[in-house]
Amino acid sequence: MIKVMIVEDDPMVAELNRRYIERIPGFLFCSIASNGDEALDILKKTQIDLVLLDIFMPSMNGLELLSKIRELNYSVDVIVVSAARDNKTIQTVLRNGAVDYLIKPFEFERLQSALVSFKKRLKLIKKNTNLSQSELDQQIFSGISNENVELPKGLDRNTIKRVWDQILEVKGEFTAETMATSVGLSPVSIRKYLKHFQNNDLLSTEISYGAVGRPVYKYRCTREQE
Numbered sequence: 062m063i064k065v066m067i068v069e070d071d072p073m074v075a076e077l078n079r080r081y082i083e084r085i086p087g088f089l090f091c092s093i094a095s096n097g098d099e100a101l102d103i104l105k106k107t108q109i110d111l112v113l114l115d116i117f118m119p120s121m122n123g124l125e126l127l128s129k130i131r132e133l134n135y136s137v138d139v140i141v142v143s144a145a146r147d148n149k150t151i152q153t154v155l156r157n158g159a160v161d162y163l164i165k166p167f168e169f170e171r172l173q174s175a176l177v178s179f180k181k182r183l184k185l186i187k188k189n190t191n192l193s194q195s196e197l198d199q200q201i202f203s204g205i206s207n208e209n210v211e212l213p214k215g216l217d218r219n220t221i222k223r224v225w226d227q228i229l230e231v232k233g234e235f236t237a238e239t240m241a242t243s244v245g246l247s248p249v250s251i252r253k254y255l256k257h258f259q260n261n262d263l264l265s266t267e268i269s270y271g272a273v274g275r276p277v278y279k280y281r282c283t284r285e286q287e
Contacts, residue, residue, distance in 0.1 A: 062087060062088065062089040063087055063088045063089065063110045063111055063176075063179075063180060063183065064089050064091045064107075064108065064109050064110045064111070065082050065088055065089065065090055065091060065109070065110070065111045065112070065113065066091050066092050066093070066094060066100065066103060066104075066107075066109045066111075066112050066113070067079060067082075067090070067092075067093045067094070067112075067113045068093075068094045068095075068096075068097070068100045068112055068113065068114045068115055068118070068123070068126065069093065069094075069095070069113070069115045069118075069142075070095045070096060070115065070117075070118045070119065071115075072095075074115075074165075075093045075095075078113055078142065078172070079093065081169055081172050081173075082113075082176070084169070084173075085172075085173055085176050085177070087180050088111075088176060088180075091103075091107065091109060092107070092109075095118075096118055096119060096120055096121060097118060097120060097121030097122070097123075097125060097126035097129070098120065098121060100112070100126060101126070101129065101130075101133075104130070104133075104135050104137065109137050110137060110138065110183075111137065111138050111139070111140065111176075111179065112130075112137055112138070112139045112140070113140055113142050114126065114127060114139050114140070114141050114142065114143075114159075115141075115142055115143055116141065116143035116144075116145045116150060116154075117143065117144065117145065123141065123143065124150065124153055124154070124157075127139055127141075127154065127157045127158075127159065128157055131157055131158060138158075138160050138179065138183075139157075139158070139159045139160065140159060140160055140161040140162070140163065140175055140176075140179070141154050141159045141161070141162045141163065142163045142165065142167075142172075143162075143163075143164065143165060144164065144165040145164075146164050160179055160182075161175040161178070161179070163175060193261075193262040194261070194262075195261040195262050195263065212257075213253075213257060215253060216253060216254065216257055220244075220246075220254065221254060221257070223244060224240070224244050224246075224251070224254045224255075224258075225258070225263075227240065227243050227244050228240070228258070228264075228280075228282050229282065230243075231282070233281065234267070234279040234280065234281050235279070235280055235281075236277060236278065236279055236280070237251050237252050237255060237278060237280070240255070240280070255280055259280075262283065263282065263283060264280050264281065264282060264283060265280070265281050265283050266278055266279070266280055266281075267279045267281070
């Protein structure tokens with residue numbers, strides 16, 4: 062369970078956010094802090110995984126608290142929940158490592174999306190000691206649109222999708238020749254697309270040798286969910 066602390070000086074807003082958190086599987090509400098000093102005291106005594114942080118608070122505001130959390134090197138992630146929408150505040154928050162920023166008022170679905178995305182990223186990082194570029198882009202830097210990525214020369218975006226959809230239809234191994242027949246491309250063309258998927262860690266390759274010793278490359282999908 063991901064342990065969550067709410068840092069919010071408005072009791073009604075804090076209570077609403079608490080109810081939101083309790084509706085989302087995988088998250089455990091732990092405490093509410095009404096100011097920065099109280100939040101630091103809780104972090105000192107309790108293992109918290111995620112903080113929902115307001116900006117406008119008396120004494121120590123959210124920006125100062127976030128900076129203090131980083132200074133003290135607490136192992137905790139932060140999602141800012143605030144009515145502040147000026148670019149300076151948002152830039153300061155991002156520079157201090159907040160994983161998301163929600164502008165008040167917001168719908169439950171937006172908070173749910175933020176928490177679910179955070180849970181997926183946390184699970185991915187804990188599960189793998191080494192990550193590929195495609196895994197980082199897909200799960201963590203998902204804001205990078207594939208539409209803006211420049212493709213290797215000679216590859217067509219629509220054909221990539223057609224080939225990938227056909228790969229997902231295959232159960233087990235396949236060869237370039239069988240895939241070329243299924244998609245309607247020449248073996249030379251299909252190998253370019255298969256190479257593209259290999260480079261993005263979406264296909265694995267094994268070499269086998271027939272009766273006459275000719276090598277046969279067999280492909281297998283490794284990232285069906287992507």
